[in-house]
Amino acid sequence: VAEAAPSFVHLPDLAAGGDEIVLSGDEAHYVSRVVRARAGERLHATDGAGLTATLEVLAAGAETRVRVLARERHERAARLEIWCGVPEGDRADWLVEKLGELGVAALVPVDCARASWGRSVRHERWERLAIAAMRQSRSPWKLELAAARPLGDSLPALAPGGLRRLADPLGGAPDPDAWTSADGGTVVAVGPSSGFDASELKRLSEYGFTPVRLAQARLRTETAALAVGSLWAAACRPGPTRA
């Protein structure tokens, strides 16, 4: 059986769908026009939430229809959530792309005393970038993009356990192994370009966020978030791929 050109289709409804699925919108376009798949060829797909599948193309063109040949559930070995203040300019776009590639679980835009996200949140554009990054890295997970919310609301909602870190040029050198935890995920807070204020730093500390220094120099918001993603990705070990 021929494989269609390297491809990785995003099917959010893969878990719910039956054995035949009619594709629509971006994904129909991707399969018929970008991948140029033909009836009889195989494709790979994911729902972006840990479920992957092998598909057989039944029709590609006016209607694009596939049959699910096999589904496979993947478990995350580790989970990193980045709570991020607003960066300057349009730098959030590539932050989304890069965190997606690195396998970060979620980007949570946090509104801070000194800076709010406001119109810097571009959800539709970010979704497209996150899907493209997932395809590029052939990951079963799409970066989750939360709605912007105040830092103060996010703290009491934290799940217990896991690691909590604060990117801080005045913090200690990071222990390279201390980015993942068997006991829950990792949450790292990165301030906006103007930084967290004293009251926010105090609350983060009360909630167990310990300051770590990422580099000798002060980093921009998006650079700090990307450095965190890189350190975490390097510390992750492969997890189980079947369940």
Next chain:
Amino acid sequence: VAEAAPSFVHLPDLAAGGDEIVLSGDEAHYVSRVVRARAGERLHATDGAGLTATLEVLAAGAETRVRVLARERHERAARLEIWCGVPEGDRADWLVEKLGELGVAALVPVDCARASWGRSVRHERWERLAIAAMRQSRSPWKLELAAARPLGDSLPALAPGGLRRLADPLGGAPDPDAWTSADGGTVVAVGPSSGFDASELKRLSEYGFTPVRLAQARLRTETAALAVGSLWAAACRPGPTRA
């Protein structure tokens, strides 16, 4: 004495210049228009090669003139050079910005069997981005931007000693402490989006480049280079700042 607004002036001739320097071009504009410094105020400056200085503004406007009050020589605690294949699109721009912020010593564009830099090298634009990153991070060093050169020419010219690593999704998990070396600097090779070919991988191996995996997923060229910069920056310890 008043400090001018947070500022960090790039004076490439700081080492050669006498005690009074007349600024020109971008730096004169930066001091008089961006920082809006006035006569009598203090500024900080660097030559981008480890020499910093405290300056007194003598005149700002039609002519911008400063007096050097004190010079200070900084030694690099560690040096990272990234040999990078060409990334896709215009992604090299932000690679320059981010490697500059992280304190990477040099970006060396390498032409590979499967992809050459060609017109993707934008030296003037990159210089501006590297200077902006240096100012942002208040670093005494500007990212060095080498001319593009064939990988094959670069290998025999390598200085002896130090660490040599190859970013490779099939490599081993990186030892987090193995990014800096007391015995010379670190050189990391990152392939173009199409990858190094078999003959290049063989030569890199002969020259002691050991493959390390940066993340579970395959990363884009520029993401891999940035992950390397982040891992190295986190592993660096502060060095001496006076000599």
